[in-house]
Amino acid sequence: xxxxxxxxxxQRLPVYLNYLKTSGNGEQxxxxxxxxxxxxxGEVLVRKDLAFTSAQGRTRVGYVREExxxxxxxxxxxNNRKTAAIFGAGGLGSALLxxxxxxxxxxxxxxxxxxxxxKIGGEIGGKPVFDINEAREKTRELDVxxxxxxxxxxxxxxxxxVLVDCGVRAILNFAPVxxxxxxxxxxxxxxVAANLAILSVTQ
Amino acid sequence: xxxxxxxxxxQRLPVYLNYLKTSGNGEQxxxxxxxxxxxxxGEVLVRKDLAFTSAQGRTRVGYVREExxxxxxxxxxxNNRKTAAIFGAGGLGSALLxxxxxxxxxxxxxxxxxxxxxKIGGEIGGKPVFDINEAREKTRELDVxxxxxxxxxxxxxxxxxVLVDCGVRAILNFAPVxxxxxxxxxxxxxxVAANLAILSVTQ
Numbered sequence: 001x002x003x004x005x006x007x008x009x010x011q012r013l014p015v016y017l018n019y020l021k022t023s024g025n026g027e028q029x030x031x032x033x034x035x036x037x038x039x040x041x042g043e044v045l046v047r048k049d050l051a052f053t054s055a056q057g058r059t060r061v062g063y064v065r066e067e068x069x070x071x072x073x074x075x076x077x078x079n080n081r082k083t084a085a086i087f088g089a090g091g092l093g094s095a096l097l098x099x100x101x102x103x104x105x106x107x108x109x110x111x112x113x114x115x116x117x118x119k120i121g122g123e124i125g126g127k128p129v130f131d132i133n134e135a136r137e138k139t140r141e142l143d144v145x146x147x148x149x150x151x152x153x154x155x156x157x158x159x160x161x162v163l164v165d166c167g168v169r170a171i172l173n174f175a176p177v178x179x180x181x182x183x184x185x186x187x188x189x190x191x192v193a194a195n196l197a198i199l200s201v202t203q
Numbered sequence: 204x205x206x207x208x209x210x211x212x213x214q215r216l217p218v219y220l221n222y223l224k225t226s227g228n229g230e231q232x233x234x235x236x237x238x239x240x241x242x243x244x245g246e247v248l249v250r251k252d253l254a255f256t257s258a259q260g261r262t263r264v265g266y267v268r269e270e271x272x273x274x275x276x277x278x279x280x281x282n283n284r285k286t287a288a289i290f291g292a293g294g295l296g297s298a299l300l301x302x303x304x305x306x307x308x309x310x311x312x313x314x315x316x317x318x319x320x321x322k323i324g325g326e327i328g329g330k331p332v333f334d335i336n337e338a339r340e341k342t343r344e345l346d347v348x349x350x351x352x353x354x355x356x357x358x359x360x361x362x363x364x365v366l367v368d369c370g371v372r373a374i375l376n377f378a379p380v381x382x383x384x385x386x387x388x389x390x391x392x393x394x395v396a397a398n399l400a401i402l403s404v405t406q
Contacts, residue, residue: 007405010401010404010405011397013401014394014397014400014401015381015392015397018379018380018381018394018397022380039381040383075404076400076401076404077400077403077404078400082403084399090298091294091297091298091299091301091302092295092298092299092302095293095294095297095298096294096295096395098294099294099295099395099396101379101395102396104379104396105396105397105399105400105403106400107396107400107403146399146402146403148395148399170399170402170403170405171402172395172398172399172402176221176304176307177221177225178218178221178222178242180242180243186402187402188398188402189218190393190395190398191217191221192299192302192304192351192375192393193302193304193305193307193308193310194214194217194218194221194308195375195391195393196287196305196308196310196349196373197217197279197280197308197310198213198214198216198217198279198391199349199373199375199389199390199391200285200310200349200373201213201278201279201280202210202213202373202389
């Protein structure tokens, strides 16, 4: 589904959505040119990206703002509730459990999993922390579709294997190891330290 | 500097480095083909990426592992100490202050900045928390070259403006707003919720 959109275009859609939701003073229309200028992107690129959604731009006036927002939200599945779980309730995991921004994308973070008996059975950010050994049953029970891996590097592969086994098809991985998953599953690896290092090389 | 390397190649260099550092059983050589297979990448691509570093592959045997690791570390500036600061000592900021992985890339996180008087003057992860209003003087005093923005969305632009003003040229931004910086500065925006939403669209 939606595999025809280039990843780079897909990555820009939330950026357009954020921009549209945080700008504007009640204007009804917005042009691709205005979006392009505000975000320092090419206008043709913006039009191509937005063409993947159901939004229809009109000559001269551009897009109806509310329609464009709705089209982006629809494309990104924001109105489509999906359940996520956080694996590893350490510093980063705890921060994500308390983070309010997932709801904008229809993502409902329902639980965390950890191996620390001091955390298991408790709550963080109002979400229950379960034993990682119960992940198989609990992810099925809670119908978890998305997972964020925040465990130390040495545990990340094992957690990913469990997730694949449970059919959790989308995994965001913050552990600094490259995780590979079978076809039909997607993983995105975000190594914070590597990202910062890369920035320092390019500046 | 190093502006000739495509961003996508640059982003893969830490992945190669991580792989090389966590694999191998004392073998002296590693071929581009072996790296490509392990990471599910094309062999030509791997060779092209590695050609940006000073490593020299040899016909049939490949790269000397230790030389390739050293070349990647040199390219990524891992042996080149640089000072970073965390802006926003909330959940994510605190997690990053306690995270040990920055040292692998020569990044020394030295301080945090926040506007919460309960945190200012204290320490998190052994790092001092300063008043955000002192950012101008402190970043100069500490020679901060890199910054990670972990403040709520509404404060992110102000923090970025201060950083630009202080000449902190590389910024990693976790606030869910698109930050723009003048030429000569680089910013990388990582919106965790958007990343997870994108994953759920593609799977």
